[in-house]
Amino acid sequence: MNQPLHSVVCIKQVPDSAQIRVHPVTNTIMRQGVPTIINPYDLFALEEALRLRDRFGGKVTVLCMGPMTAEDSLRKALTFGADRAVLLSDRYFAGSDTLATSYALSMALLQIAREFGAPDIIFTGKQTIDGDTAQVGPGIAKRLGYNQLTYISKIRDLDPDGGALVVERRAEGGTQVLQTKLPVLITMLEGSNEMRRGSIETALAAARAQVTIWNAAAVGIEDLTRCGLRGSPTIVKKVFAPGARSEKAAMIGAEATPEASAHAVIDAIFGRMPAIEAQLFETAAQAAY
């Protein structure tokens, strides 16, 4: 590859789910006063991008769409070691669903390509913890015509000159090893790496860095009806809190022998969930062959 490797990591600022409360009257999430964090899955994506930079050089850009307060999350990403940060912020983006979000982000990515060079790899987390859709990453890949690799657990190898990338992807029942060509969009799985701690020099530079802030016009969005609430066909029909579980924990008394106690536990489980019993018998029968 002639150009140095350019990775862009898309991050989202989300409410810290550990500290969210549901309003007892309206059943809506009380965002006010809830601390915000970088979507935890995005951190695995960021660390992976930084590791590629460690090995092959190049730059890591972080991109975030959100309110102006999301600048805190971007600055934090810089503290971890990202080279530059871009905040996409405009009141017209408020209320975006995944369709409108992936549109706005892909427009910002095109602007990043124009100003800082085309991204070779775009990273996202596998999903966000507030929306849980896992749709934005694939949406960006589709719009930009990038190959997409979702649920990636490991980047095995990259040949920056040939542009070939080998990754491990978690799939049902096993791990797929996939090879593809750059440019590519990768959504990273949790637990795939551990975020580093930036050095004091990195932290100082991050504290003083200028975050690039773009609005809709700055990334070339002319049709505002594709943004925010107007550009979002998703309709939230109803918000409700699930009712309390009716099943109660049952006490199983101590039987005469350990075997008898074990049988009592098994009977209690199979009695309620015959499907598990059937599956167990099936597995046992297969193992017998």
Next chain:
Amino acid sequence: MSEMQAQEPQFDAIVVGAGPSGNAAAYVMASEGLNVLQIERGEYSGSKNVQGAILYADALEKIIPDFREDAPLERHVIEQRMWTMDDRSHTGVHYRSDDFNEEKPNRYTILRAQFDKWFNARVRAAGATVLFETTVTELVRDLSGKVIGVRTDRGGNPIMAPVVVLAEGVNGLVGQRSGLREEVKPGTVALALKEMHFLPREVIEARFNLSGNEGVVIEAMGTITKGMTGTGFLYTNEESISVGIGCIVDDFVEGGETPYGLLESFKNHPSIKPLLAGSEIKEYAAHLIPEGGYRAIPQLYGDGWLVVGDAGQFVNAVHREGSNLAMTTGRIAAETVVMLTRKREAMSRANLAIFAKRLEETFVMKDLKKYKGIPGLLHGGKAQFFGTYPRLISQAMQTWFRVDGVDKKSKEGAILRSFREARGWRGMMGDAFRLVRAWR
């Protein structure tokens, strides 16, 4: 502590900590044009901080006069309730005045996580560089022993500045490790616990007779601390109630009460329980409060360093004031540094003594001096002050108000007898004498 040859300083001043004292110091220095670095171990300013919390406007007004325009304030306090409690009752003095509904109210309830974040945003807007999630591990000194910078847990080279303002809070680990002061003593710090209870705004307003952003403060003492030196409180926020209790750490150790058990029984006191009815716990927190008063204040300055806020034990336990003392000491430390920087004078022990001298002229030192005997008196007489007297007062009130066919003269006699038998005239005279002397 590491010794270093002098290097080029990168900043005019380094502030360790982003609580009220650190934010005040960093804000004042940065707005006066100094190149300031502030280092905070928490994820953001306010993430590690716990307080009731009451904001006293005056101290902040002297730093950010227009703070009311955008600071996250909960309610302004229009009513103060002072309660002495026994196990089943409270006897109260309430003061409520419409005068507190003024254009620039004097006291507010706040949520520290939000308030500190706001304050720190102002610090950054004023031009200071702020590092989060970074812990200062040690002070760096030159060969003469002068503090010339700090090292952090991020490793790398030390960061250099001619003066370090230690606003690191009650534990003061950096100062302690660097031998600037002793470890905090369990007899001079209180452990306070607090819960935030969510309640709809309308419920709070109805329950406490409030409208709009009016708020109520309850401060309580008595048998609620089970014979230990301490107080309880309940503050109304916009859509929540802060309730808490704190006692001197020594007393917890001695008596074997668990802090959470104490808070649990305070919440279940018949005078408190109905105020919390139907609420949902949002948050649980605990923190140390320096309550040793004037006599516990450590050395406040030296070659290249200053101490402000809780790290300097600046809390007036009698009046439940702390954050205002923190902001004021932070501001005066900053003004001292600004003045010396402008005059191009050294940040020497002799020059920084101006900080302590100026503090003497403020309410901070005057109040702490006035009450210097109180912490010792209350701690020494905790059996009377937190047990005997609250019980006697409650009994006296009940005898007085209960209409049961006993004539008033006999009632008066019974009340006087109960006091005499419980404490003796000599004991009461002694308590009164000591209290008056300590108060003056």
